[in-house]
Amino acid sequence: MKLYHYTSIETLALILKHKTIRFSRLDRVDDPDEYSFKEDGITPAHYCYVSCWTKNDNENLPQWYMYGDSTHGVRIELDSDMFVIEGKNIAPHFFNDNFRSVYRMMAMPILSCGLLRDIQYIDDIGVIKNRVFHDLVSQKAIGFKEIGIYKNKDWAFQQECRFLFYMFPLLDNGRVDVNYVFNNNISPKLPYIDVPIKEDCLNQIQVMLGPKVTEAEETIVSSLMQMFLNRSDYSYSYYSGKL
Template sequence: MKLHHYTTIENLALILNSKKIRFSRLTTVDDTEESENFGEYNIAPFIFVSCWTTNNVESIPLWKMYTGNMRGVRISFDGKPFHMRKLEINSSLPITIEGEVESPLTIEQIFNPECFVLPEFITNADFGGEVEYTDDLAGIYQDAVKITRNDDGSVNMSISGASSIAKHKSKVWAFQEEYRFNLMAFPAPKEGYTKDTFNNFHNLYVNAVYFGSSPRNNYIDVDLCPEKLNNMTIT
């Protein structure tokens, strides 16, 4: 499977210089309907996406929409382009990981000063998938987030995983044949990543969603695989 990303010359320069791909907040994508169909709790500001296409034939609409009026580039990779590597634990963090775990983010990138990235990609190694096009976007997302408060004061929250919650669009966008990578992130704890905050992480991000306190950062940069970057095709 080949993946293609249409972008501007300026963004290509940034990609080559940083060796990273930028994930943007779901609320900034071109299909505004995506972030407006959630129910009582809007999870869209907590989701960051990187959008690609699986269509190997050059698309005039995509050239027009994403390359700066057809004056940009299409970058192409054989398969998923991210740098999957063994997750090494920083000794300053009060956590442990059993066995060898591969991740597209380092431990410092997961637990960064601006946000905590939910490491769903550890149990969902694909960490991306084809977008499904539907006539009932609101119906799919209406109950994406459920929060219940217990008698003892504790709070439970269930979220349809980031790997699937932002993988649906209206059928009018089907021409994009989109393949999307998703990350879910929450504000970093004000006290830093201490033992107490790790013990209280669940309540921290439940409250963030409940009160609509999304991360301050508008994007998350993810490392590209050096080998795949060297073999990237630029059209």
Template sequence: MRIYHYTNLESLALILENQTIRFNRLDKVDDLEEGNAESLGVKFCKYVFVSCWTETAEESIPLWKMYGGDNGGIRISLEQEMFKEYLISNLKIGKIQSQGTIISKIPPQDMVNSNFFIFPMLDYKNDLFYRHIKYVDDIYAFTKDAIQITNIQGGSGDMHMKMKPFGYYKNKRWEFQEEVRFVLYVLPMNPMVEGGNSGFSSIVIQSLLGNKSLPFHYYDMSLKDDAFNNLEITLSPSATEAQKLIVQALIDKYAPNAKLKESALGKVVRLK
């Protein structure tokens, strides 16, 4: 299935050169209400990273304006299952040694890092990684009780957390976006380093309650080696000839099999 992402020329150049898609922190997105959602004093949106798309093939004037800029923006289209997969055998994380082989969308060096823990690691077949946004009247109603801690003794306890509400709900005022998104959750410590407890480890609980910062503000996920073979790039309705030449030059260099298309709105809309 094809999905669509509106952006600017600078971002296009980085996507093509690095063959990655950037996931931005949820507390840095343009929806301030969503970015400020929290629970139990934990500003959990700083641990949520998203890449925002739509499944709607028809071009959107608001999305052109908001994310493509006044002119010169582009819309890219890729297959939903675009991300690179890593075949990992006998992975060791802290005191935990896995047996056999797993397929992960997170590279092994980021899975074993003691300063953070990224998930989900596996497939698209659930709505934790890839989801259709639900538009509601009150985001806070779905996030306020998402995190609960019980049986706290000696600096440790049982944490009960529903991460899915963060990055899943937006106010109905954003319904025009018809958004789908990829979502990564990044804990500020790796629970496996304490032995892989059935619940969250004490260091993770303490890190979350203290709103510990992560060592990065965005995360770039690698695309499949052949992802650009199915790439379509649509020019802004207000694209100039010079901008068209720039996009074509980028395609020639990094994605020769990509298709470049004129906007269907080019003769009927002037973006101002």
């Protein structure tokens, strides 16, 4: 299955150079309703990292303006299995002992619902709070499978899907202590994490130029693709008038 992501030429350069996709912490996304709710000082969005895409291969003008650098960016196309997944872990060679010791956090196992999920658009995202927080006998629990997959219907034009994974902060001694973390509202510190892409998937990336890309910007995209992919077979937006 193909997925599509609207972004800037600068971000394309970083994707091609580092062979990674950036996952942002959920409280850094553009819809404040997704990260505004909390309970007892716990903000669930702090534990969730997302990369936002769409399955819709038809061009979306609002997406071009909002995320494609005001139509001066690009839309990339990649296979949905772009990440290395073994068992229930994403890129295990990346989230290794060195990662955990440096950043003091660990990736939670992928939930049974999978790494890629469709956004559900609802009337009142506030009702999700009751699905996220659970009271156990002696402690609080968070329903992570309910985090990061709901948005208000006002955003339905995006037809969004997301890759999601969840990170848990470690104590200074490297141990996991769920009660201590939640009771003290300790969250992962990184605002984003760059996750490696399968090299064969990256080599098959398709790039579409935004509707108002200039000659200079097109030259930059062509040079980037030639440098990192040894090809420059990009396409033009329907709205550019060049088709």
